[in-house]
Amino acid sequence: MSTSSTLDILIGLAQEALDAAGRTLAGHRRNQQQAQxxxxxxxxxxxxxxxxxxxxMQDGIAPASLHNYRAFLASLDSAIERASQTVAIQCQQVDNSQRNWQEQRRKLNSYDTLVERRAVLAQVRENRAEQRLSDEFSAQMRLRSAGFPTSPESSS
Known part of the structure; x- marks a missing residue:
């Protein structure tokens, strides 16, 4: 397996991991928003x-009604406390998912950078080879114009 195809596989896997991390992050954000x-x-x-x-109380309230109001408010306080804890948990999950998404993004970026560096290196090699050919051609042209034979066949 060539290095390019191995790198392509790694990039594909990194992209899939980034996409999955993004979906997870979006789900956690949705859950956080719902909890909030x-x-x-x-x-x-x-x-x-x-x-x-x-x-x-200003209008006058029966003791039984006051007791019911207070009991209901106590249950609301309890529900608010549980909802606050849920929001805190959801915020933590969003933070964790965000960090995971960022890590996956960094990994994909590092592979992309590697691909770009290899492409630049290949271009530099190609440019050098073309320059060598051009230099060689120019040297042969100078030799010909000076009257020197440029190949073994021409000297016979």
Missing amino acids: TQLDTLVHYQREYRRGLQQA
């Missing part, structure tokens, strides 16, 4: 419910 939206909704609902409780 749920947390925001719970916090908003809690604020509204607290306002309702304050209004009910």
Whole structure:
């Protein structure tokens, strides 16, 4: 197997890994956004419910209703705490996925750089070979114009 085909295989694998890392990152970002939206909704609902409780207390509230309000607010507090933890976990997953995506991108870039360097090196070699041929041709032309034979057949 030639070095080029090996490098092509590595580039293909690196591209697949980068694509997979990108899909994972997008999924984690979506999950984070959903968790954040749920947390925001719970916090908003809690604020509204607290306002309702304050209004009910100003208007006069039965002890049983007050107990129900407080119990419900306690369950909202608990739900908000769980949602906050979920958001934190999702943020960590996004960070980890981002780092993985960046690492995969660096790996692919390093292979691309290697391909570019090889192409430049091949071009330099080709240019040198062309220059040698051109120099040789020029030297033969100078010898001919000076009257010297340029090949063994012409001297016989």
